[in-house]
Amino acid sequence: MLEKLLSPLARQGTPNHPHCAGSRREFLWQLGAGFGGLALTDILDRDGYFPPRAEAATNVTEHPLMTRAPDFRPKAKRVIFLFMYGGPSQMDSWDYKPELQEHHGKTVEIQTRRRKKKTQTILGSQRHFERYGESGLWGADCFPHINQQLDEICLVKSLYADTFAHGSAMIQMNSGRIIQGHPTIGSWLGYGLGSENENLPGYVVMVDPRGGPIAGAANWSSGFMPAAYQGTHLRNKGEPILDLKPKSGITRSMQRDLVDTLAMLNEQHRKTRPGYSELPARIASYELAFQLQMSAPEVMDLATETQATLNMYGILDPAPEETGCVGPEPFGRQCLIARRLVERGVRYVQIYSGGGHGDQNWDAHGDIEKNLRIHAPEIDKPIAGLIKDLKQRGLLEETLIVWGGEFGRQSVAQNGGKGRDHNPLGFLYWMAGGGVKGGHSHGETDPLGHEATVNRHHIRDLHATILHLMGLDHEKLTYFYGGLKHKLTGVREARVIHDLIA
């Protein structure tokens, strides 16, 4: 079926222009509808919609999310990316630096912003660190629940990125480039692997109740790829998906009638225009939309979850008495929804912790302790709950959890105060499940935790590793645009960090 669809298009481009004819994948995306291309094709095929020859008679892009085979056997099938917007501190979480604490208050000449060396006062972490689990990885006491899961977690302490500014750093963490306009990780996965669920989007984003991250939807844009690959914003309040339900007051059965009548009238139109597969594809998209009205709220509805599960995610816990802290409930709810999404085959879920500006997110310029008091309890129990829950359901093995921000923070006090400024020179990410080693640590920063020194990795290596775990070769996953085969990892050489992989 697939090959049959492919051949006429492939014939047009291939012989004289091997490089621009594109990969098999580039043609596939031209053929796959919306949520669940595979299912749609099946429906159409079953109903005899595809006439014998004319499937590929047009150049429209109907089935962008058709399920596609990876390059090799994947370790992970889905990703949950927990994005700590604002830039969480490495030396106050899992990059334990006794020397930093020892030298607290002393001055040091250090690179603060790019190429600017300044004499600054060392700000030791006020957190207490201990070893946890069989692996004995160090953890700070502000994350008591996650620390209990350190045997599942693989730390990468030696990442670096290219920019000190939130805007471009966010864009780079999500798209690999500091220049706006490139597809984001979830888009690449959708393009590379398609979607597994016909009734849900393959790339879902949830933002903090306090607001979105800076640059907003640019963080889940599909850039120069078709819009079908952009992230779908799943909302906490009101309708989970934009315009999911009618507001005119009609009932579900009345809308059923409407969709059926629409299909009947469209069928009159289609019959006189044979050979155009986009017409039946669009007819089918209304049926999918109708199904989505049930499946999306079902994912969001936590009524079927047990008390124990809700408790595990911290959803029932009150917010601590700290101004600005919203407690574990919102993020816990989103983590639980993330589990429900990946259970249903959603490929890529991204949750933002922190929104808006200042201490509404992890951007701890003023007082690192206060910022941690606000945000650590918001994510600690929910994330630990997510790991435990996925594990007990046997989902952790094939679900990759990624935790981190757009950069880390500095080992010195900003302007002599209690806060830390941005730091792309060295910062940590951690991953769990999805084929990574548990209880493992890779790479080191310098003794102050400021700059990556041992096994340094640009974040493009992290991107290459995520793709690799998902069964995709970052060198082969290319998209032709503007005369160039683009890659998530860009033109510089990226390396899969094999030491992380179990």
Next chain:
Amino acid sequence: MSFYSVHFSYLLFLFSLVTTVCGSDPVPDDKQTLQFFEAKVRPLLAEHCFQCHGTKKQNGGLRLDSRAAMLAGGEAGPAIIPHDPAESLLIEAIHYESLEMPPDQKLSSGQIQILTEWVQSGAPWPGSSEVALVPRQHGLEITDEDRNFWAFRPIARHPVPNVPDVTWDDQAIDGFIYRRLLSEGLNPSPQATPRELIRRTYFNLLGLPPTPDEVTQFEEAFIRNPLSSLGELIETLLASQHYGERWGRHWLDVVRFAQTDGYERDGEKEFSWRYRDYVIQAFNADKPYDQFILEQLAGDELPEVTFDSIIATGFYRIGVWDDEPDVKAAAIYDNLDDIIRTTSEAFLGLTIGCARCHDHKFDPLPQADYYRLQAFFKNITPVGTDQSETHWKTNPAAIYTPLIDQQVITQWEVTQGELQSQLAQLQARQENADEEAKKRLDEQITEIETKLKSPSYPQALSVREKGPHVEDTFILVRGNHLTKGKQVEPQFLSVLGSEKANIQPISSGGDYRDLLRNQGVQPTSGRRLALAQWIASPDNPMTARVLVNRIWHFHFGHGIVATPSDFGRTGQPPSHPELLDWLASELIDHDWSIKHIHRLILQSNTYRQSSRQNLDDHHSQTKDPGNTLLWRQHLRRLDAESIRDAILSVSGKLNPEMGGRGIFPKLSTGVLASQSRPGNGWLQDQSEIQRARRSVYIFSKRTLGVPLMESLDAPTPDKPEPSRQTTTIAPQALILLNSEFMDWQTEAFAKRIAAEAGGDFSNRLSRAYRLAFGRYPTEQETAISSEFIKRQESQWASLESLNKDEVGDRAFIEFCRILFNMNEFIYID
């Protein structure tokens, strides 16, 4: 991370050191140096490099295990230039300047010194022969074969082929198309019906549907005289203001138009809307395309500078702009890159952006050409100036040009005088005032000072230069702003003749320009004018071809060249090269008139063919399933703007008001919640009448798209977009069924029908079908529709306490919703 300043001084020190040690002796084979190699260099290379650049792996296509291999280099060029560590990529890479090698950990400074010294001394390697070691020529050699590539050959006007079919012989275009169909044994399709034709032409030229009356009149006229009625229709539509709104939109895609900067603050580019309005007016006025080019690229350097030509230079300012770049020196080159890419793709159909870091991999575009092109733009004042440590604040003097005449100036001078005397009075009063009065006076003074700073005359977002003197331009090795290579001069593309540009600094340009000069606007280098003249020349083989192909693309859904912004080898070759050239000559011979090309195409038999497929014509279906050779027309989905505009038009709500800052469709709080400051930069309370304007006027904000438009494949405006995608996804259906906009529009549509067709059901149904599709419903459609409405009525009646009329209205609204969602509404035959 690189500490460049440290490295650089270190390198300088090292070079002087090495030079004194080794002198200038190029012969690298004395015993001592070879010993040095064996003892120091080889172990170092073996330990840190061979693993990825040796016999087993050749990352980046590079081996470092022989001198020959180093000289041959990899994808990025030679790894070393003997005796020249500063130009050697290997040395650059171990300094972590562009590449960062070895990637795991930087070599120690001692190790770096060893390799630097070794390259400086000529990179001696025992047993290697100098004969095979000639480094690959720097720069790409352009051959006759390159120059002979179809796109680079001069435009040749081929004779129009004769067509044996008498029904196909009246239009030149048809000769080219028909001959090819004939030779491939393909059968052209019959003509579309008059109704199909008028709807196709309306949507194609205006992006709006014809009214029912217009359809009827045209159908009648067409029966009497097909050609003259079609000719009249085309003239009417080309004269409509809506034509520019439709075709201007196409151009705005090509030049990545948006009204904000992008990134964290996504600030508004003030007055950017004037550029959008300029484009619309240019299309409406059929501004000669060469003039259109000159104005956008060099509107401030023309012999006669006008408001329009200044506004046109907004072309340079409408791209993505990071106001908080991490490295400003690098960001300047990113901004120039955006301009180079947009200019070369939009006007020349070449992807020269690929040559920023290395020679173009496929096209004869050496890296030097990229920087020669950059030299033309080098004098543009960057969008901002350093006013704070991290942010680039917008500097009005750098980007805004006042739109003024002598009268406005005089008026402003009078106002200024008045304000200044007021200021003086207030300041005098302040001297003897008490605390409280002082505070009040302070406020008044600030107010006047603000007024003085912001002149009351209109302004344009535009290009400004820093004066006639231009900074030197250098090739940047691997595109890195820190590694300057050879100096280059502004020069046109090598493959197209490579003449040196004739550049004259420009200080005058008519009365307006003189006025601007008096207001402090600097003279310019004249570089961009030289470039614009070269592009807008009949002798440039790319320009006219690229434009007529774009026009063709928007008439047929795909171009004669299927990749409208890439005429290079990575693009597609033309399906009808002679036709492309013929159209290009027509454009040039008719004063670069775009409307002339429209007329040629719209009146052709080729364009007028039916889009219906005859599945029994197995030969055509298998021979050319993609219809590249145009044996029929394409059934096409409307683009996002046309869908929204058609809905507004059919509901009767469309407000034809043109121009201005733009409109802000209502966005739900859920959509705004994606912003870090929800609602920021989006007007929440625009009137319904404003919100009913055409889509081309929707405020284009880079980090906040309108979901209806985005879901229907309106492109993100960050990069030039030569053609729209057409995807079919479920969220489109949700938005077109359930959004507030659709509720508003379906209700308006239902009301309109009731007002125009009265209470009779079949009248209403007919009116609805005629408004939506330009035709009457069939019997079957009437049956399906009326049964649906009956069922809905009974449901509504059981649902709420509505009276009979209300029940009928509600049911009819839902029926209108169906019409807007039908395939026939958004797919045009």
